[in-house]
Amino acid sequence: MTDRAPDAIPAHVVPVWEISPLRVWVLARATFVQLVRMKVFYFLLIFAALVLVVAGAGLFWLPTEHLIAIKRWSFGAMYLFTMVYSISATALLLPRDLEDRTLYTILSKPVPRIEYLLGRLFGVLLLNALALAAMFLAMCLLVAWKMPSVEKQLVQELLQGAGGEAVSLNEVNQAKADAARYGLSTSLLWAVWALYLKACVVSAVTLFISTIASSSLFTIVTSAMVVFIGHFHQLILDFWKVNETGWFGGLIGRLLVIVFPNLGLFDVVDEVITGTELTLGAGLQLTGMGLFYIGLFVLVAQLVFVDKEL
């Protein structure tokens, strides 16, 4: 242990207002470059191949199903990428810095530990954002390319579905509006944003766990478990309603719900894909909740890391 006086504020602890955005940015950029060198962007090639196969293959009966499938597979791939990447990349950072002594080099300079944590986190988030943006753009291009043929098919179906009845211009326009509902909409932006927020929360949680953990493997496994439990909030709440669990079971369940982040909240993609509109208010609330979680887990990571003996 150090010889510092017990109540003195350590030199590497700084108030929030003294955090230097420039230093954080430098660290974030370095993290980003470090991660890009790990060739993570090759995943984008796999993504492109996957969505092209889905878009090209006539796997589905309904024209709307085809559009939905393109979006679903794209979002599924985005989800896999962001989750796996958020956990593994963040889990690797701290142990690797310790192993190759980069951490000592950085922290021996006047860099507060919170800046180090934020820089590392933002590096991961930046790479996540760029990869998601690229995948989202590719998906939008494919949907826009497929849209006219789906619109045509829907109008044809409308004519057939009217059972020999002639349809008016208004009805044709309605069919086109239906097709548009399955196409590109502003809600898709909200969906990808929600996915990104979720990835950010997972990264922040992983960062917190990596400050406690002694190995990358432990961090990855524990973070995966947290993500898993994070999707079970509703189940835990419903389980109480159905079963008498006793006071102990109830206490454990409540603690799980209170302590673990509710990641299921961010799962809005499926409904958006099938045409449900996410309102601005709900989107902003979701953003607020995401930022709250990120702030919370950065704070607890800092609480652990600030006094950690390295």
Added chain:
Amino acid sequence: MNRRWRDLSRGPALVFLVLLVAGLVRAPLESRLLRDLRQAGFHPPLRGSSALQEVGVQGMMGALGGLRYMVSTFLTLRANFHWEFQDWENVLQNYRLVQVLEPRNPDVWITGAWHCHSNAWAWYLQDDPAHSEVTRRLLAREWLERGKEMLRQGIEWNPENPWIWRDLANLYREREGNLCEAAECYRRASLTPGAPDFLHRIYGYLLAQCGEHDEEAMKVLRGIYDEGLEVLRRQRVMIWKPSLIVEMRKLEARLGVPPESCIPERFDAEGFVIATPLLPKESLPIYERLLEKSRGPNPPAPDPALATIVARLREQLDEKSAVP
């Protein structure tokens, strides 16, 4: 002791306390957000046949996390694969899972039910080599009922979707010949928000054809006819269809409507075929014929509304031909 306590307070205990307090702060915020999202159609509350099944479904959804939609697509593909081999039980099983995963998607109910009430039904009636004719009829009936049940469940989840109602109506009409029930389903379909106009028209026709609600049918068809008159007066698009005139004439005969209250002779079914502004070239001769017909004996003036439509269509055609 003091130092130990200090270390502890800096360590796990402090972290746990922060997480606990934050959890208590966010709980009401999360509840509000969840309520708003549910109102907007997100995070549908799941339904199972029992409370425990509901919990099981929740568990499955939780385990799948954000991959729910991808798994659902895989299951749809798997159902299509089983369809190729007429393995109807597996088709049904896969679609039931898909419906659990995305109950708010009307397409999964429509397609799943279609496999039951059309594909499996027809296969058992015509192609099934393993059973006697009586058994095949029974099996076909069973699959028809499954399809019907699936559509009803789909309606429970998506009460505002007109197309599930339309499919249920067509099932009653085409498979069971129950035109009154089909009419009722079309009525419900026509009441959903954003339902196309033809659903209301078909409701009227089926009501007229079912033979049990002639007066009500006449009221509905008269309403459509009057709307058409109004549209015509506003010099826009002709919306009557031949079926409307045909059905109204039949009803007039059955109900014994006095000749002065019947629809005028000049509004003959022959004249009122499709005439939308999409097809000015095809609709012009129809309107011209109608215009000729509308010339009454005394005074021999053409209908001004029809005259305006004809003039407008001619203008449209001239404009089109003027474009190089």
